[in-house]
Amino acid sequence: MYAQMIKTAHKGVHKREDMSPEERAFQDKIDADIKIEPRDWMPDDYRATLIRQIGQHAHSEVVGQLPEGNWITRAPTLERKAILLAKVQDEAGHGLYLYSAAETLGETRDELVRLLHEGRMKYSSIFNYPTLNWADIGAVGWLVDGAAIVNQVALQRTSYGPYSRAMIRICKEESFHARQGYHAIMKMAFGTPEQKKQAQDAVNRLWFPAIMMFGPSDADSTHSEQSMAWKIKVKSNDELRQQFVDQTVPQIEYLGLDLPDPGIKWNEERGHYDFSDPDWSEFFDVIKGNGPCNVDRLQNRVAAWEDGAWVRDGLLAHAEKKAARKVAAE
Ligand code: BYC
Numbered sequence: 001m002y003a004q005m006i007k008t009a010h011k012g013v014h015k016r017e018d019m020s021p022e023e024r025a026f027q028d029k030i031d032a033d034i035k036i037e038p039r040d041w042m043p044d045d046y047r048a049t050l051i052r053q054i055g056q057h058a059h060s061e062v063v064g065q066l067p068e069g070n071w072i073t074r075a076p077t078l079e080r081k082a083i084l085l086a087k088v089q090d091e092a093g094h095g096l097y098l099y100s101a102a103e104t105l106g107e108t109r110d111e112l113v114r115l116l117h118e119g120r121m122k123y124s125s126i127f128n129y130p131t132l133n134w135a136d137i138g139a140v141g142w143l144v145d146g147a148a149i150v151n152q153v154a155l156q157r158t159s160y161g162p163y164s165r166a167m168i169r170i171c172k173e174e175s176f177h178a179r180q181g182y183h184a185i186m187k188m189a190f191g192t193p194e195q196k197k198q199a200q201d202a203v204n205r206l207w208f209p210a211i212m213m214f215g216p217s218d219a220d221s222t223h224s225e226q227s228m229a230w231k232i233k234v235k236s237n238d239e240l241r242q243q244f245v246d247q248t249v250p251q252i253e254y255l256g257l258d259l260p261d262p263g264i265k266w267n268e269e270r271g272h273y274d275f276s277d278p279d280w281s282e283f284f285d286v287i288k289g290n291g292p293c294n295v296d297r298l299q300n301r302v303a304a305w306e307d308g309a310w311v312r313d314g315l316l317a318h319a320e321k322k323a324a325r326k327v328a329a330e
Contacts, residue, residue: 001051013226026043030159037161038162066300068088071136098166104162116301129209135202136205139206141177142181142185145178147214150247151240152170152174155234196256196257207260208260211245214237214244
């Protein structure tokens with residue numbers, strides 16, 4: 001359904017004077033901060049935008065398991081391993097909440113997964129970078145989940161009820177993820193000179209990819225204007241990026257690490273940190289499929305899906321048998 005919908009999607013922002021009476025009533029509800037629920041009338045483009053964003057978000061949670069899963073067997077202590085396992089399992093759960101939220105819009109999980117596997121849907125750019133040392137796992141929890149929280153706390157107020165409710169639950173778990181990441185990197189930063197060097201290296205490599213997670217600058221964001229008018233997005237890409245930088249710079253300083261960007265400087269007048277733009281050509285290249293790990297990540301996901309076919313078949317056969325038995329007994 002989604003694949004079909006994007007072909008016919010409206011171009012440009014919906015203007016009030018062009019809206020049907022139904023759409024005007026819908027927009028009035030949004031303006032009054034009334035949540036939209038699955039059975040409510042909604043414009044096709046609102047539905048398609050939500051399926052795109054929620055679907056990409058779900059894919060990010062699932063693909064996001066890969067860079068961290070890579071370190072489960074090499075975690076330095078039993079305690080760190082148990083924490084990492086719990087975190088990676090949480091990501092699978094987040095994927096499920098989000099695929100379920102997308103299903104309330106009439107799109108199946110199987111279809112979304114198919115579009116991901118065919119390279120027709122995106123997932124977060126950040127997961128196309130490798131995790132090279134143990135400090136990267138701390139940095140992922142702290143910076144990547146930290147960035148995800150900034151975005152998701154805002155999304156708790158998104159206009160679509162099921163998405164908003166999924167976010168509330170996800171944010172609770174993300175707080176634990178970010179905390180454990182900061183704790184892991186703190187151990188490294190306050191550890192031996194070799195460990196501190198690894199922590200610095202992780203921050204240097206992951207800083208710009210982390211701030212790219214918020215998407216292109218507002219001026220280059222294709223969907224922001226309409227998504228904000230519909231309150232699918234409640235804060236702009238640049239606003240959220242600034243919020244993340246402001247909360248993270250003091251944390252880097254506390255760790256005694258060098259700032260990863262010479263452009264980071266407190267701006268008294270703005271009341272915010274200034275910082276350098278990431279290399280946007282790298283960002284657009286990564287989301288086109290040309291990042292360091294894109295091919296690997298997708299191959300791994302497709303292989304995992306195919307390897308799991310027997311489990312899905314078994315569960316379906318069991319459910320059908322159970323349903324047939326129930327009918328026979330009635
Ligand atoms: N990566 O018009 P724009 C996590 C695309 S994971 C890839 O600003 P929008 C976690 C965008 O899709 C966190 N693509 O888009 C999991 C669009 O292309 P299409 C995941 C990106 O949607 C495991 C084009 O660029 N969080 O929590 O208005 C372990 C133009 O952009 C990215 C979410 O998904 C990107 N970073 O705004 C640890 C949050 N940025 O679709 C952690 C929900 C942009 O037209 N999503 N693009 O082909 C959102 O809030 C919004 O979708 C975004 C982008 C702010 C990301």
